[in-house]
Amino acid sequence: MNRSASGIMPEELRTPRILLRRWRPSDAAALQPVLAANVAHLAPWIPWRVAEPLDAGPLADRLAEFAAAFDETREWRYGLLSCGDGTVLGEVSLFPRNSEGRVALDAADHLEIGYWVRADRTGEGLAAEAAHAACDLAATIDGVSHLAIHCDERNAASAAIPRRLGFQLAAVVIEEPTSHGKAPVRLQIWERRIDRSGDA
Numbered sequence: 001m002n003r004s005a006s007g008i009m010p011e012e013l014r015t016p017r018i019l020l021r022r023w024r025p026s027d028a029a030a031l032q033p034v035l036a037a038n039v040a041h042l043a044p045w046i047p048w049r050v051a052e053p054l055d056a057g058p059l060a061d062r063l064a065e066f067a068a069a070f071d072e073t074r075e076w077r078y079g080l081l082s083c084g085d086g087t088v089l090g091e092v093s094l095f096p097r098n099s100e101g102r103v104a105l106d107a108a109d110h111l112e113i114g115y116w117v118r119a120d121r122t123g124e125g126l127a128a129e130a131a132h133a134a135c136d137l138a139a140t141i142d143g144v145s146h147l148a149i150h151c152d153e154r155n156a157a158s159a160a161i162p163r164r165l166g167f168q169l170a171a172v173v174i175e176e177p178t179s180h181g182k183a184p185v186r187l188q189i190w191e192r193r194i195d196r197s198g199d200a
Contacts, residue, residue, distance in 0.1 A: 008073055010137070015129050018089065020081075022078055027088070030087075031059060032055070035054075038119050044154075045158065076094045077093040078093070090126065094138055096108030109143065110144055111138040127161055131162075139195075144194060148192075150190075151190070152185050159190075162190035166192055170191040
């Protein structure tokens with residue numbers, strides 16, 4: 001596994017069906033049509049700055065921002081690519097957090113895992129496969145006591161994944177909308193402790 005410039009997270013890793021690789025600006029051409037075809041599928045559940053189907057140029061700039069955040073250990077976003085033909089399948093991300101929210105890694109006590117998969121590949125277990133790999137990665141980070149997955153209570157498919165991976169529902173909180181005219185969201189917070197009993 002090649003490590004990133006920060007040395008904390010690998011540049012890429014593989015599961016049986018997926019190549020998880022940090023986003024590159026050059027991925028914009030392949031990602032843009034996927035986002036464009038999945039606006040209705042993604043926009044209700046993930047931030048607009050991630051779901052918005054920009055033209056390839058601005059999207060490359062966004063991916064460059066993701067790459068900078070990766071190297072600065074502020075967040076780690078991996079594109080999910082098919083091991084077979086390199087098709088863009090989605091994304092899995094890890095975010096340092098504490099009780100105040102997303103923070104710099106040195107202030108974090110846990111990691112939040114996020115994910116999305118394109119609509120025409122849902123139901124295949126790809127998000128669970130990617131999230132499982134993210135859990136394994138998170139367990140390699142010193143100082144991280146547990147993992148969290150946040151999901152809208154209405155998104156039953158998303159909520160099934162932490163349950164499948166051994167997470168427990170820790171809380172349901174009301175999240176106020178960031179856009180005018182939208183209703184508050186009931187946000188499920190799923191958590192799983194990291195077992196470090198075998199650490200040296």
